[in-house]
Amino acid sequence: MSVMGNTTPPPLAEPQLSRREWLLSDRPTSRTQAKLGRAYVAWRRFAENRLALIGLIIILALVLVAISADLLAPYSPTIGNLATARLLPPSWEHWLGTDDxxxxxLSRLIYGSRLTLYVVVLVAIIAAPIGLLIGTVSGYAGGWVDAVLMRITDIFLAFPKLVLALALVAALGPGIENAVIAIAVTSWPPYARIARAETMQVRNSDYISAVRLMGASPIRIVLRHIMPLCMSSLIVRVTLDMAGIILTAAGLGFLGLGAQPPLPEWGAMIASGRRFILDQWWVAAAPGVAILLVSLGFNLLGDGLRDALDPRSSGQ
Known part of the structure; x- marks a missing residue:
């Protein structure tokens, strides 16, 4: 007679979660899963806005055109045929015509997209960190530090952006680099205001108090714990400001204070084409439409990011 041993049933296998369920889990098992889940929720909210997707497509197209300018441009952007190709209307040979x-x-517009991205990216890299640093330090320190930094900010805000940029470029001299510096100097005050408001909301929160009790220095608190909380609002504001940056750069180029000839800057192209606006309208109309489309793309993208990164604005 054989003795049957005690057997225990095998443990039930945990159900395999789909990728979507894993991202949307309310109990993430790692910091990576939590970050990916937040990013996925933000993307779903962004994708629900069809206009925002159109803006994203426009900006991605701008980036691809700028990267592939050498392959896409059929002609040189700086060398023309003055004898036989001056002010030709749009045709199969020259899709958007030729200039004076x-x-x-078309080739000048394609290469001009590089200058547009160059200005936008450099201004964002320079102005956004300056505004973020000044705003967070002002909001966290308070007292006389806050008063001094905010009064400096108010001085910059008191001047119209384009007028102040014109004054700075006139002092520094014409050129694309000086135009970038002038636009960046006039663009940081709104970012400082936003960062200060965000900082004042969280500086007395339990989260920051706990970090302070753990012995973190004020510099560490500002850099590691407060600045990341301000990034979403700052990203939205920077994206919405891109259209204004492009228009300011085009305005400086139109006045001859931005990129200098023969660089294919869109504002300078409009300035050279305004002399022929009645008869050869395409010379000024083509860069004007390009500025319109890119500015519209950044505005639509910024609206979508605002709804995606701030659930309160979308009613969720």
């Missing part, structure tokens, strides 16, 4: 120097306008 016999240069292909």
């Amino acid at each position: 120097q016999g240069r292909d306008i």
